[in-house]
Amino acid sequence: MTNFPLIELSGTPQEIGFAHGKLLKGRIKKTLAFYKTIFKKEDKIILQQAAHFQKVIIKTFPQYAEEIEAIAEGAELDPLWIYALNARTEILSFGTQECTVAYFKEGAILGENWDWAESLESLAILFKIKRLDGHTILMMTEPGIIGKIGLNSAGIGVTLNLLECPAKLDGVPIHVLLRAILDCSSLSEAQSVILCAPDGKASNVLIADASGNSLDIEFAGKDLFMLNPQESIFVHTNHYLSTSFSKKENLASSHARYDRALALSKKLSGKKIAEMKQLLLDQENQELPICRPYLPSLYTTSIGTICSMIMDLRKKELQITKGSPLKHKFEKISL
Secondary structure, X not given: OOOOOEEEEEOOHHHHHHHHXXXXXXXXXXXXXXXXXXXXXXXXXXXXXXXXXXXXXXXXXXXXXXXXXXXXXXXXXXXXXXXXXXXXXXXHOXXXXXXXXXXXXXXXXEEEEEEEEHHHOOOOEEEEEEOOOOOEEEEEEOOOOOOOEEEEOOOOEEEEEEOXXXXXXXXXXXXXXXXXXXXXXXXXXXXXXXXXXXXXEOEEEEEEOOOXXXXXXXXXEOEEEEEOOOOOXXXXXXXXXXXXXXXXXXXXXXXXXXXXXXXXXXXXXXXXXXXXXXXXXXXXXXOOOOOOOOEXXXXXXXXXXXXXXXXXXXXXXXXXXXXXXXXXXXXXXXX
16 A cells, blocks of 8 residues: 555546546646646636647547546546646746656666645645556556656656746647657657657656666757767756757756766666665755755745656566655555
């Protein structure tokens, strides 16, 4: 039994979505209420934007549109509000300097600190989703949102960093794309999926497999930069490594976390879960640490490390903390 709520879903997209919506009706409404406060837009404007993303998702990934509509049915909400949740990053359209990620090539270990609003710590959820063909996903996400950070039964794992660039964010929402990646059985399949929906995002996605292969993709509006990490330990935070859209002074936390993670990586073997914990929990830079305490924010009441996740892609196991890893123990969940 895990302290992190774990919901198991299976079946068709409609069945998965309806169960999601019905089981998490209250959490979905609380999550939506939170985002409505930080969207800082009238409801009619949010719904207009959601209608645009509805069309984009239906055109590119109709199976996920079906799942989203079913979530709305189960939660007894207008489907446009669930589309808005799934496009929350694009509707917010600002970089919040969320998250530090790392991949250990030799150990096939993928890790992330999810840094975001304290209000969501009590709402975050784990899903184990089994398709009709047996393909299974284990992921952490927000109620009502169909994709985020996790791994699957093919040994594919994915993480996310938000980035900031001066571009219109009107493509397939990044959280929907994350789900599409988790539904893939190989890195090459994931790359093909990404190329079907490459633009209209400002995020970094790190995908890795159990064989020590990885692919890092930086989305920058209509541009896409594919990195093929050769390092034994690869790290990423919230600034572009392939280009420079944002000024360094505006991304002090991102650069500080990246520099520290890079320095740490040179001292680690990249083979052990314990070393990933050492990296993610680091607070050497007390002012701008990798593992972040909750602090007041311009965007919401406070932002910090909500949880840490470590994926052993060979064993197909996820270790996760319910809250800051500085205060809570890691719990292990297997696929």
